Amino acid sequence: MQLRLAVYTLIQFDFEQAIADYGAKPITGLIHVGACTGEERDLYLRMRIPAVLWIEANPATYVTLSNRILHLSTHQAVCALISDRDGEEVSFYVTTDNRTPNDGRHASSSMLPLAKHRSHYPNIYVTEVLTLPTRTLASVLPEIPIAAKCNAMVLDIQGAELRAMMGAGDWLDQLDYICTEVNIDELYAGCGRLPEVEGFLNARGFKRVLTQIEPQQWGDALFIK
Numbered sequence: 001m002q003l004r005l006a007v008y009t010l011i012q013f014d015f016e017q018a019i020a021d022y023g024a025k026p027i028t029g030l031i032h033v034g035a036c037t038g039e040e041r042d043l044y045l046r047m048r049i050p051a052v053l054w055i056e057a058n059p060a061t062y063v064t065l066s067n068r069i070l071h072l073s074t075h076q077a078v079c080a081l082i083s084d085r086d087g088e089e090v091s092f093y094v095t096t097d098n099r100t101p102n103d104g105r106h107a108s109s110s111m112l113p114l115a116k117h118r119s120h121y122p123n124i125y126v127t128e129v130l131t132l133p134t135r136t137l138a139s140v141l142p143e144i145p146i147a148a149k150c151n152a153m154v155l156d157i158q159g160a161e162l163r164a165m166m167g168a169g170d171w172l173d174q175l176d177y178i179c180t181e182v183n184i185d186e187l188y189a190g191c192g193r194l195p196e197v198e199g200f201l202n203a204r205g206f207k208r209v210l211t212q213i214e215p216q217q218w219g220d221a222l223f224i225k
Contacts, residue, residue, distance in 0.1 A: 009040045010107065010156055012212040012220040015179060016047050022209045022224055025176050029053070029150035031141070033082050033164055034157035034181075037061055037105050038068040041075075050074060051146040057081035057092060057132060057157070058109055076146055081111060083134035083160060084167035094128040110158030112188035120187065120216040136167030152177040159183055162192025162200060172204055178223040185217035194221065
């Protein structure tokens with residue numbers, strides 16, 4: 001038996017194995033909303049995903065992301081804060097983990113204020129508040145040619161995933177796979193919780209096939225059409 005090398009990602013389960021186990025269609029392209037610094041780059045390369053569109057809100061993190069995929073001709077990065085409305089000026093809360101203060105990923109940053117996240121992760125705190133304009137997927141994706149090839153989406157935007165999906169419009173119709181971060185508890189103020197996300201996606205023909213929830217009451221779920 002050939003052992004598969006581990007690939008570090010921010011997805012809480014083995015995404016490659018999940019697609020192999022539950023997927024009936026190949027991934028023709030993937031939209032990753034909340035790209036951070038592209039932790040899943042090597043995973044997507046190993047999966048031979050033909051095209052990847054990375055979307056990241058934090059301008060500083062976006063620079064690192066862009067450099068990480070610079071030589072990948074079928075990968076493209078866009079700097080945009082995705083929500084359910086276009087052109088709304090909102091606060092974006094940049095976080096730092098005091099255990100790794102030099103880690104430039106700011107992985108818990110969100111357009112939503114920290115709520116119970118503060119008690120679950122007291123080492124993570126807000127260090128900067130940016131004012132950024134919101135965009136919807138319905139307005140961003142038509143501007144990016146490779147988006148038309150994509151039948152999979154990964155969302156990791158710290159409690160705002162439901163807002164992003166609500167702003168996607170008809171683009172959800174072309175997707176076969178949605179892997180999204182989900183919340184059981186209110187880690188971020190006003191975050192969409194799992195029952196709301198599931199109800200929204202069930203109404204659009206998606207079924208939840210896999211869920212990994214962490215002790216801190218958040219995790220990831222895979223939905224397939």
